[in-house]
Ligand SMILES: Nc1ncnc2c1ncn2[C@@H]1O[C@H](COP(=O)(O)OP(=O)(O)OP(=O)(O)O)[C@@H](O)[C@H]1O
């Protein structure tokens with residue numbers, strides 16, 4: 304186990320900059336997510352940490368030692384691929400034991416450690432099968448067992464769960480977290496799924512066009528996005544006010560939106576859909592920001608309901624427990640309100 | 651309903667396959683049957699001489715050791731040529747499939763297939779020009795090297811092997827290329843992440859996964875090389891007597907078609923036996 308630190312890494316493919324001065328710390332034993340739109344450089348960063356790619360400038364440390372000159376074979380990492388990349392010509396046990404055999408571990412110990420790893424992923428009985436005889440979820444577990452059996456210092460996962468369907472995916476998330484917790488390995492994973500990133504990780508890093516926009520604990524990134532992109536990428540955000548270009552916030556002539564102190568020169572104000580309340584009459588309490596609008600659509604989705612509200616030129620999205628949404632029909636004039644402390648200031 | 655659908659399917663499959671079967675019947679089965687018939691005759695049925703049924707042509711093979719020795723020599727030649735072609739062709743296919751991308755790959759591919767496009771006689775005679783004493787190879791070597799060398803490979807086994815390898819190399823390159831192309835690059839990356847070096851990856855992953863293609867190529871080479879006669883004759887001269895050249899003699903020089911046919915079928919049987927014996931062993935090696 305070891306911490307990983309990425310310092311000012313730049314990686315170019317020809318004259319295309321895939322990673323632009325990226326830095327991020329991954330403390331020992333943590334679970335980290337790299338998040339970003341397609342093509343933002345997540346895989347490139349992961350493969351640079353793994354050692355498949357070498358940075359053009361900057362450096363990568365694993366366990367306080369620079370690994371810039373160490374190729375992937377010597378970095379002692381465990382890696383799991385999106386399509387699992389199990390060796391089709393070998394049995395499950397041989398797949399898991401591959402890294403051990405490469406390390407010339409004695410055959411007794413090899414057998415013991417294969418057994419342990421398969422037990423950890425709850426597949427002890429399937430060691431003799433070939434990969435094509437397993438289900439997607441089982442292959443996934445084999446790939447995980449194979450990645451950790453050599454006791455690597457870091458576990459790297461590139462969209463490990465994206466090939467699974469939704470319910471299996473949630474099971475595997477729980478499983479992945481349990482196993483990671485059990486062996487305490489520093490884990491970095493790439494995902495498209497923001498919810499997955501928020502639930503699993505101790506820290507997330509948001510990439511965009513090769514730059515690390517923001518990194519930090521999920522809650523702090525969610526509540527204090529550094530820019531509008533992050534606010535809208537991580538969860539939904541209703542932009543309630545924007546800078547008018549003269550350094551002043553424009554609340555679209557709506558004085559009932561309160562601008563938090565010191566935020567007059569911010570670039571935008573936002574509010575999360577789940578912070579909003581809806582009512583037929585104007586709410587009277589102190590300390591609320593509110594807007595008047597028309598209910599365009601109300602969507603029931605089991606536990607939660609989503610309302611789309613048109614307020615002048617702005618479209619608001621609101622999410623609440625269905626029982627908290629009063630009986631309103633589409634087309635009615637309504638009020639949206641939120642506690643001013645819930646207003647997100649985008650600097 | 652499903653019955654009729656299944657029937658329609660069958661009719662469709664049959665109508666698509668029938669041209670191939672027709673072709674196989676006309677082009678291979680009929681002539682081969684005729685030859686098989688000839689091999690049991692005492693003389694060609696369209697000559698002036700009397701002819702009768704006999705197995706003397708097959709007995710001839712066992713009466714002297716000459717034929718068996720020549721067959722053994724041909725099989726050795728087949729193994730040698732196949733071995734050389736695999737050793738040269740597989741790395742070449744690997745580089746084409748895994749290292750080179752884009753247009754240069756297409757260009758190199760064209761070069762690989764080039765021998766297929768030239769007339770085989772032209773190809774063999776150009777090798778003769780290269781390999782003979784005071785030939786292209788010797789002149790070239792003497793231009794580069796500071797000392798004089800005598801290179802006369804003409805009319806020797808190496809010349810035959812060179813000529814045959816050159817003719818049949820594309821088979822092993824093409825079949826290996828297809829097999830290598832199908833190997834997911836992530837498998838190689840996964841092995842590297844587990845600490846495997848290049849040799850381990852080659853031995854444990856790439857070779858086993860591409861073995862079917864490699865073997866297909868090897869069989870495609872081995873079978874015709876064992877019966878080859880043109881290269882041994884032209885490039886081998888006096889040392890170029892093989893089982894294939896003997897068969898050819900029966901047809902074009904001695905006009906003993908029945909003996910030629912019988913020897914051909916013995917060759918076919920031996921080759922089939924070799925393949926049958928080898929296939930379970932090779933299948934086991936694959937896993
Ligand atoms: N070998 C390469 N040669 C040239 N460009 C590359 C190469 N690998 C990646 N790129 C480019 O670098 C950029 C980042 O790629 P990367 O694979 O890291 O994206 P990603 O964030 O993982 O996207 P996705 O979510 O779609 O997997 C992309 O624009 C891609 O086209």
Ligand SMILES: [Mg+2]
Nearest residue numbers: 345346347493
């Ligand atoms: Mg990717």
